[in-house]
Amino acid sequence: MKILLTGLNHRSAPVELRERLVVEDPAPALRKLVAEEEVDEAVLLSTCNRVELIALTRTPEAARHRLRSFFRRDLGGDDLAAFGDIREYLYEFTDAEAVRHVLRVASALDSMVMGEPQILGQTKDAYRDAVDCKACGPILGRLFQNAFATAKRVRTETRIAERPVSLARVAVDLARQIFDEFADKRALLIGAGEMIEAALESLRADGLVSVCVANRTPERAADLAVRFGATAHGLDELETLVAQADVVLTSIGGNRPILTRSLVEAALRMRRNRPIFVIDLGVPRNAAPEIDSLDNVYRYDIDDLASIADGNAQERSREAARGEAIVLEQQQRFEGWLAALRAVPTIRHLRTRAEEIRHREVQRVLGRLALSEADEAAVQALTRSIVNKILHQPVSRLRREAEREEGLVYLEAARELFGLDAEELRPGDGLGGSSSGAAGDESEPTDDGPGDR
Amino acid sequence: MLGPLHQLTAALYLLASLVAGVGMAVPSSRVARAAVGLLILGVVIHGITFSVLHTADPPPPLTDLPAAVSFMAWIGTIFFLALLRWAHLIHLVGWVAPVAFLGVFFSGLRLTAAGPATFGGSGSWPHAHVLLGSAGISLLGLAALAGLLFLTEHRRLKAKRPLSRRLGLPSLEALDRVNVAALAVGFPLLTLGVITGVLWVETVSGKLWTATAHETWCSIAWAVYLVLVAVRFGSAGQGGRRAAVFAVGGFAFLFFAVIGVGLIG
Numbered sequence: 001m002k003i004l005l006t007g008l009n010h011r012s013a014p015v016e017l018r019e020r021l022v023v024e025d026p027a028p029a030l031r032k033l034v035a036e037e038e039v040d041e042a043v044l045l046s047t048c049n050r051v052e053l054i055a056l057t058r059t060p061e062a063a064r065h066r067l068r069s070f071f072r073r074d075l076g077g078d079d080l081a082a083f084g085d086i087r088e089y090l091y092e093f094t095d096a097e098a099v100r101h102v103l104r105v106a107s108a109l110d111s112m113v114m115g116e117p118q119i120l121g122q123t124k125d126a127y128r129d130a131v132d133c134k135a136c137g138p139i140l141g142r143l144f145q146n147a148f149a150t151a152k153r154v155r156t157e158t159r160i161a162e163r164p165v166s167l168a169r170v171a172v173d174l175a176r177q178i179f180d181e182f183a184d185k186r187a188l189l190i191g192a193g194e195m196i197e198a199a200l201e202s203l204r205a206d207g208l209v210s211v212c213v214a215n216r217t218p219e220r221a222a223d224l225a226v227r228f229g230a231t232a233h234g235l236d237e238l239e240t241l242v243a244q245a246d247v248v249l250t251s252i253g254g255n256r257p258i259l260t261r262s263l264v265e266a267a268l269r270m271r272r273n274r275p276i277f278v279i280d281l282g283v284p285r286n287a288a289p290e291i292d293s294l295d296n297v298y299r300y301d302i303d304d305l306a307s308i309a310d311g312n313a314q315e316r317s318r319e320a321a322r323g324e325a326i327v328l329e330q331q332q333r334f335e336g337w338l339a340a341l342r343a344v345p346t347i348r349h350l351r352t353r354a355e356e357i358r359h360r361e362v363q364r365v366l367g368r369l370a371l372s373e374a375d376e377a378a379v380q381a382l383t384r385s386i387v388n389k390i391l392h393q394p395v396s397r398l399r400r401e402a403e404r405e406e407g408l409v410y411l412e413a414a415r416e417l418f419g420l421d422a423e424e425l426r427p428g429d430g431l432g433g434s435s436s437g438a439a440g441d442e443s444e445p446t447d448d449g450p451g452d453r
Numbered sequence: 454m455l456g457p458l459h460q461l462t463a464a465l466y467l468l469a470s471l472v473a474g475v476g477m478a479v480p481s482s483r484v485a486r487a488a489v490g491l492l493i494l495g496v497v498i499h500g501i502t503f504s505v506l507h508t509a510d511p512p513p514p515l516t517d518l519p520a521a522v523s524f525m526a527w528i529g530t531i532f533f534l535a536l537l538r539w540a541h542l543i544h545l546v547g548w549v550a551p552v553a554f555l556g557v558f559f560s561g562l563r564l565t566a567a568g569p570a571t572f573g574g575s576g577s578w579p580h581a582h583v584l585l586g587s588a589g590i591s592l593l594g595l596a597a598l599a600g601l602l603f604l605t606e607h608r609r610l611k612a613k614r615p616l617s618r619r620l621g622l623p624s625l626e627a628l629d630r631v632n633v634a635a636l637a638v639g640f641p642l643l644t645l646g647v648i649t650g651v652l653w654v655e656t657v658s659g660k661l662w663t664a665t666a667h668e669t670w671c672s673i674a675w676a677v678y679l680v681l682v683a684v685r686f687g688s689a690g691q692g693g694r695r696a697a698v699f700a701v702g703g704f705a706f707l708f709f710a711v712i713g714v715g716l717i718g
Contacts (some may be wrong), residue, residue, distance in 0.1 A: 053459065151574040174610070177606065177622075177624055178610065178624060178625050178626065179624055179626050179631070180540070180541055180623070180624045180626040238627060268692075275626070275693060292611065295692040295693075295694045295695060296693060297696065298610050298611070300613065304613045308613070409680065449547070
């Protein structure tokens, strides 16, 4: 059994290609894949930054070709002609590398913005979709459970997600250090722009309700007001508007600052010195730097925000090293579990052989004795118990030893001693059929499977 | 009985401080909530300590400095707990619990050594004076602590340096709210403490004013706070930074007037 991963992401492929490969509903593609010979289990992760197919197979070479063709034909079709040979954009990982990659992706260590929280939810969705269409079995199921546990550990045991790295989130983080809550606060937007909208969106997500918009031209202000669900004003009302606003987001053209010291001073007097947070995203700056000397004004321009975001990104990079150590630990744990599965066919065969002998011998004896039904049941239970007790020690030992390469000699010895056939691991072995648990659940190993360590 | 209860109170405050410290380092709201739970338990045991103190015959006087400090720690912690939800101060527990511990630890060192005092003919004025004055001082101390944290955070925001969440400081708005509330309740209590002090002096000496250093400095401190309250609640409004500076400065002066002058004298 091999775990294969084929995919492309923000580093290996341009956005034009990634957006063509995005899969809205992975179920039909996954059903088709697992119905074929080459793939036993599969999970498809599709986000705006990556499309990855993780598969379990008994025929690695054939499966590798199938995964490549999945990207080329099933997802892309004729649309991809402009990109030439799509294989140039694909990366492929096998077994340990594939496992490590899945754990790193779920933990946001492979994300464009390291430590971002969305990828874990997207990975859980991908896993659920695969479980729902019965494409994810016990082995990939276990891998993804391990990935979720890894992501949780990375988030709680490192500071990777502690500080924001986008300018909009940095601005909101700063606002949170000034204001306790936003529900009773008012924001003033002067001008418009992508970053202003992102910052406003983040503030709204944190509870901000009241917004007003000011612009040079009333028509433009009205347009923006409709877009943001705000009231529209001209710049001639600026002093009053600033006096009413707790957060001022500004990004408007012009060579001279519109938020001058005298204007802000007057506004502060009108608002009885309650604090104002000015987020100046304009270049050149819209707020005069002199307003920094006013006690109750906190002004941050785009360079200030970028400098904090850079510092936070560096902090995240430092924390990433600790995250990688956790990934390695979890990877070893999964590989130990996977290796222990090698003992499953031998153990199953051993148990079957013992049960056959027990059954044959019991039937032989019962034929000679005239026992009541209750006594017969007691004899059956007694003999089953004896067999289980005799097998308990060797079975446990075989499971443990199978986790190490050197321990495989014990499996060989068991097969020789008991005259068992060498047997391949079958899909579904060891965990009692297909995995159907929701994301976050832990699968329970069956008697034949390796225990949770 | 008093010894073990006092020690238990100190232990609970210390444990709350340690747990809150862990909550700030992790950082975790759940751990901070556990620290608040320990602080509440500490406050309850502290209250029982005072009840037991007054069952003694004769009761040790609360006019003794260590007992007054212990009482201040108790009232300050109760007020903090009362404001906890309103002002979202959960992470401030890491700053309040150590102050409460130090207050109880300091009083515990000397409380057993303090003998009962007599105030022949002065009735209940001494106790009223100390209890009201201590409560007022304690709340104004809480305002000063909030002011100090406000200034730390304000300075870093002005310097455009990102704050570490590990410090667990509440927002400037929350700290300013604590400042206002503590001043609004603390100043009237301080005023009642001053009035009952004057009545105590009048009962003992027959005069309202005997011009001792304690009376003089405490009166000046009260007058300073009167100005601060007038500015803070006046129509012009006062920025958070200036209010924080005044809260810290005012409390430093009050502390000197009440404790420092007594120690020097």
